Amino acid sequence: MTRVIKNWLTDMDGVLIHEENALPGAKEFLTTLQEKEIPFLVLTNNSIFTPRDLSARLETAGLNVPEENIWTSALATATFLAPQTESRRAYVVGEAGLTTAMYEEGFVMTNDRPEIVVLGETRTYSIDALTTAIRLIDNGARFIATNPDVTGPSAQGAIPATGAVAAMITAATGKEPYYVGKPNPVMLRMGLNKIDAHSEETALVGDRMDTDILAGMESGLQTHLVLSGSTKEKHIRKYPFRPDYIHNGIGNIAERLWLEQMGHKLDK
Template sequence: MKYEGYLIDLDGTMYNGGTVIEGAIDFIDRLNKAAIPYVFLTNNATKTQTEAAQKLIDMGFDIHPRTLYTSAMTTAAYLKAEFPGASVHVIGTSGLSSTLEAAGCVLTDENPDFVVMGLDTALTYEKLAHGARLISAGAKFISTNPDRKFPSDEGFLPGNGSLVSVLASTTDVEPIVIGKPKGIILEAAVKALGLSKDKVILVGDNYDTDIRTGLDNGVATLHVNTGVTSREQVKTQERQPEHMIDQLSEWSVE
């Protein structure tokens, strides 16, 4: 079947850390040549839209920043729509903070309405302790994404989901999860494509986030065995992706 639009994961699908995955640039070039629209749908909340796009451009991808849709952007859109002007304490990068601030959130370290947590590679015990105190005092808890791990040049590293579990365990408060596999990020990305779900396919390497996003929300899925979940691990799942390949070079866009 020919799909009219693509939702494409980044980490483990386009690149691992600072290394482009074989066939990824050619895959995007083929989509561009065929004038098939796509959106990069990523749970990575560490960068702004422009920063996330620049990483791809610097790696040699011919893309436009508007094609990037991150869990940080989805979190910002959620708060803007449901809690405009909310005060937020951020555990995460400056990219996450600036994305939330641009959506009208008021950043604060004291008595916030929300504690929003994204991957923070400079995470410290004090940051976790302060977040736990704020949540225990009544702040609502948001996790930008549930990823337990992500691939890098050095192998798998702890993801936001693993670190969020520390606060959840400490406070006995389960966070509102925004990113994949939740429907909120999928609906926003499909809307950006301007297509109905039956004409779209989601491409990713992580069964628990990418593939479940499609399976749970009515979008076809293509699992690429270049990142988190291996072919053997996918095969053990009760629900299977519509398609599975080892390399993007195996997939025809037309």
């Protein structure tokens, strides 16, 4: 049965941009979505930046994405946690993207009797802050992390990310965190709610089999893997699941989307 796709979710790094440069076809893809008024969200597991920061970053690369079309693991985490606590007291290790999202959901950020310890990504992890987090978790605070990525990209190469630091806290406390970001389908389902979309009418574009494609598959979305980022074709065989489509880059999807909008019927 052919699915009618009315909404799109797309990862950012490795799909739309690489470092600070737009990838081929990214502008055309976004332009088609906007001109045809197709609902979409740009997703990222990065919890450092606010949607406004990321919108500005994309604009620098020549891509127009309003901040309301950006959904981060920080926003998903804060939205998930809001109904999970009455006091809304949390100890937060992270940067502006996470602290702003928590603040906007009414949280008080404190090390005095917090219900929850929330770990996000930061470029300057403080041993004092991590020690406080460990002690609070030992004393009964719940342990939540924005995303499980163990490394992140930088111009100099891979750097430790949230998952790696969470592993250190787990080693010290014996407590595993609950990760809200991809591949947890919770993040995608919240994104679908944000744009009032149904999973059977939504496609997801990503460059990672272990986060993007897995989350999309478990959420019931049509999945498109692009080979312009972390996953190469030779890596796909390592996984027991497969994406619905494989493309060299977002440019292939942009062309396909444009043709479909012009009324052409395409084979898989």
